[in-house]
């Protein structure tokens with residue numbers, strides 16, 4: 411069984427079938443992309459995977475567990491975390507505080523430990539601060555640790571959002587259009603960064619419109635159009651697929 415297996419999921423909003431019997435899988439250590447024109451249903455798939463929406467039909471298995479009826483928080487604690495199309499950070503907090511928020515899902519001390527600031531509380535909080543600082547180093551944000559998130563350039567805010575997802579302990583990262591709004595140099599840096607995450611053992615599910623990022627990064631690609639899967643394959647196969655070219659790739663150039 412694959413690390414993530416999605417079997418014929420569907421969801422409807424009123425009369426609109428936004429996702430129609432979509433199935434796909436992600437093997438451990440892979441970078442898998444979901445592409446498709448605007449409104450194809452990509453973010454809706456992420457919302458279903460992360461427990462924000464419930465699929466009307468179909469099954470999702472992650473790391474051997476069925477995600478049916480799991481809350482967003484339970485799904486994060488099982489090891490799947492996401493970023494958002496529009497970056498969502500705590501802008502009036504410092505970089506390290508944003509990462510610490512990610513670690514809190516793994517809190518082991520109890521409410522009373524926190525209330526009375528027990529030894530256990532201090533030990534665990536100290537460990538988290540060290541962990542967050544190390545994590546910021548591995549994503550190249552060590553110089554920004556005490557800056558306010560609001561003061562970071564766009565590319566670094568994206569990295570910080572990914573670092574916060576990693577801080578939850580997740581091993582599968584769902585990245586929703588991480589290159590959106592980036593110039594070519596920033597998106598190339600992002601591509602390198604995502605590759606580095608893969609080399610560190612993370613599994614990545616990516617939604618992305620930047621075809622240079624998608625084609626040069628993905629092990630496997632699924633193409634959605636009007637909620638239906640119209641193609642799947644390796645980057646070269648997708649580039650040569652006439653249906654995909656007609657539905658989507660004609661919109662932009664691919665190098």
Ligand SMILES: Nc1ncnc2c1ncn2[C@@H]1O[C@H](COP(=O)(O)OP(=O)(O)OP(=O)(O)O)[C@@H](O)[C@H]1O
Nearest residue numbers: 423426428446447448449450451452453454455495
């Ligand atoms: N909560 C909702 N209520 C009603 N319709 C919705 C809802 N969420 C998504 N939709 C509709 O479902 C369809 C798929 O939307 P979705 O945002 O998943 O597309 P997308 O592929 O991520 O698009 P984009 O590339 O523009 O981000 C759209 O027609 C959208 O309007």
